Amino acid sequence: MTDKTGLRKRVARKVANAAGGGIVDELFQRITELEAEVQENRNLNVRVGELVDLVSELMAPVASQDPARIEAALAKFERSL
Amino acid sequence: MAPKVEAIRVDDRGITFRATEDDVVDVRLDGRRVWSFWLQRDSVPEAGGRYVAWPNALRRFLDGVTRLSLVAHVTETTLFDEELTFGTGGDRIAVVNEKGQPLGLDKTNKLMLTFDTRSAEHVAPLLDSLEEVLGVIKEAGIEAFPAYGTLLGAVRAGKLIGHDSDADLGYVSKHSHPVDVIRESFQVQRRITERGYDTYRYSGIAFRIDVLEGDGSKRGLDVFGGFIAAPYGDNPAMLYLMGEVGAPFELEWIYPLGTTVLEGRTLPAPARPEKLLEAMYGPGWKVPDPAYHFTTPRTTYRRLNGWFRGIRVLRNEWERRFSTTRNKLPEDGPSALAQLLVEREGMPELLVDLGAGRGGDSLWFARQGARVRALDFVKQASLAVQKVAGDEQLDLVVKDVNLNSLRSWMSEAIRLAHTPGPKVILARNLIDAQSEVSREATWRLCELALRDGGRLYLEFLRGQRRERTEKALLTPLPVAEIVAELERHGAVIVHQENTHEVKPSGAPGRPLARLVAEWQR
Known part of the structure; x- marks a missing residue:
């Protein structure tokens, strides 16, 4: 964006905001919040993927309470991280 | 057609010139390319013309004598060619590493051992590794293919791109939800480590496989995962491929795989490689650009970040x-x-x-x-x-x-x-x-x-x-x-x-x- 178009946009926003009783600033604020919320949701994908992988690979060995089996499963799992 | 460039002056600070068009220009020292820049995109206005500073990575080498030429990359037209002295040194300028191997700046302006200075004998181990890793990934249940610059070089000229320095692989998952694509990537990595390879994860769907080459040195090849997000409403199916691609796409443009030839070796390739290259580099992918910058749309960047990144923060x-x-x-x-x-x-x-x-x-x-x-x-x-x-x-x-x-x-x-x-x-x-x-x-x-x-x-x-x-x-x-x-x-x-x-x-x-x-x- 050039300085001129940037300036034009800032002035237009101020004018529209003043005419609309602050609604433009409020909408900008809501867009920022929405973007953050969308990313929070998207971030769940890696979390869920990691959790499912961990449970699939380690739940059975850990439930067995057999130290040798737990150690073997942990070693194999950690090597692939 | 070659760009019209006038009043070129080169000194210790950088290069000044007058030009109105934009085009990519190679900087050669004693005949060898060390850097490329775009006349307009990479320069700033100065004294009625344009000015581009020497990149930091090159600056420390610029002390001595060299034959400096500026050559339009696509047409190979010489725009400037003079014997010049930089700093106070009297020796020929040599942009090399500690082993004396020639270095050049890649598209991210990092000094690398670029392919244009390497002989067939030098790149053979990389190609061997590429084939080995493609085989290992296939055994793990995924059909991968050369991606990004490696695919571009193969499809455009059957060669590794001169100003590139590494090889990349990609694949497109059959799954359509990010969680499933991530889980599949974890499973593939696990199968590969079970075969004895060291790996290093970058994100939910990208990792590196380390291969030992003949001389015992280690080479890491990056594997970028992708998937096709199902269409919804009026929106088409979209390919998202780590780390830069988000484009309308059909899975049949990838699978079943076809072949391409790279440095004389036949390798797997997307069924319609031109479709993937356009998604990666835009419609101008056929024109070489050693100073290429990805212009990944904000929406794609935010999606890839949100779905897959976050495990390497800091x-x-x-x-x-x-x-x-x-x-x-x-x-x-x-x-x-x-x-x-x-x-x-x-x-x-x-x-x-x-x-x-x-x-x-x-x-x-x-x-x-x-x-x-x-x-x-x-x-x-x-x-x-x-x-x-x-x-x-x-x-x-x-x-x-x-x-x-x-x-x-x-x-x-x-x-x-x-x-x-x-x-x-x-x-x-x-x-x-x-x-x-x-x-x-x-x-x-x-x-x-x-x-x-x-x-x-x-x-x-x-x-x-x-x-x-x-x-x-x-x-x-x-x-x-x-x-x-x-x-x-x-x-x-x-x-x-x-x-x-x-x-x-x-x-x-x-x-x-x-x-x-x-x-x-």
Whole structure:
């Protein structure tokens, strides 16, 4: 964006905001919040993927309470991280 | 047609010229390309013309004599060609590495051993590795193919691109939900490690496979995963491929795979490679551009970031920070926190140094007879300590534990929870080096590891948060907030003190907080 178009946009926003009783600033604020919320949701994908992988690979060995089996499963799992 | 460029002047600062069109130009020193730039995009206005500064990576070489030419990359028209002297040196300028091998700037302006200076004999090991890795991935159930610059070079001219320096692979998952694509990538990586290869994960769907070449050197090939998001409403099916692609796409443009030829070898390729290349480089992909910049749309960048990234937060920064000290043994003895720990607990049987960094405290504890687990997401930071611990046969295990990755910290927590006997966790300058998400993982790891006894010794910069920068990677934290967080996680604070770092002169330095916490059942 050039300085001129940037300036034009800032002035237009101020004018529209003043005419609309602050609604433009409020909408900008809501867009920022929405973007953050969308990313929070998207971030769940890696979390869920990691959790499912961990449970699939380690739940059975850990439930067995057999130290040798737990150690073997942990070693194999950690090597692939 | 060659661009019209006039009034070219080259000096120690950079290159000035007059031109109205934009085009990509190679800078050659004694006939060899070392850099390329776009006449308009990469320059700024100066004195009625344009000016482009020497990139920092090249600047240190510019002391001596050279025949400098500027050549339009596409038409190979010479725009400027003169014998020049830079700085005060009298020798020919040589842009080479410590082994004397010729270097050039790649598209990200990093000095690399680019392919244009390498002979067929030199690139053969890379091609061997490429074929080997394609085979390994196929055995793991995925049909991968050369991607990005490697595919571009193969399709455009059957050759590696001269100004490129590495080879990339890609694949498109049959799954259509990010979670499934991530799980598949984890499974593929696991199958590959079971075959004995070292790997390194970048994100939920991208990782590197290390291959040993004939001379024993290690080469890492990046594997980028992708998937097709199903169409909805009026929106078409979209291909998202790590790390730059988001474009309307059909799976049948990829599979079943066809073939392409690269440096005389037949390799798998997307069924319609031109479709993928257009998605990667835009409709102008056929025209060579050694200074290409991806213009990934914000929506694609945000999607790829949100779905797949986040497990490497601050890791690159700490890798860079430790890169200059990793071979130097830390010399400052036990930290004040380590001394406090020994005063209160005696010498622990099992000491977990969480965020061990260079490992100074870990080494000290191991030398005093403690069993030590030194955990950090930059394992290389303590290379010198690892060597000494090996030489002295100390009971010191250094492990890569990444508190940004649930699989990494949770598997370590399970291990610690199943390790019998008392244990003490030392975390010095850890939480002030972390993101909020990673700090949350720290509390959960401590809670799991210490719920049957033991204590956490914590030291961090105290004060109001400030923005983290590359130079100041630690950021102070308000003590009351940290205490409240720990208590929310079931911890009881059994010791708390506010103190200061001690400068070498003995004068007080930055404000510190020390906390000792335990989880009482």
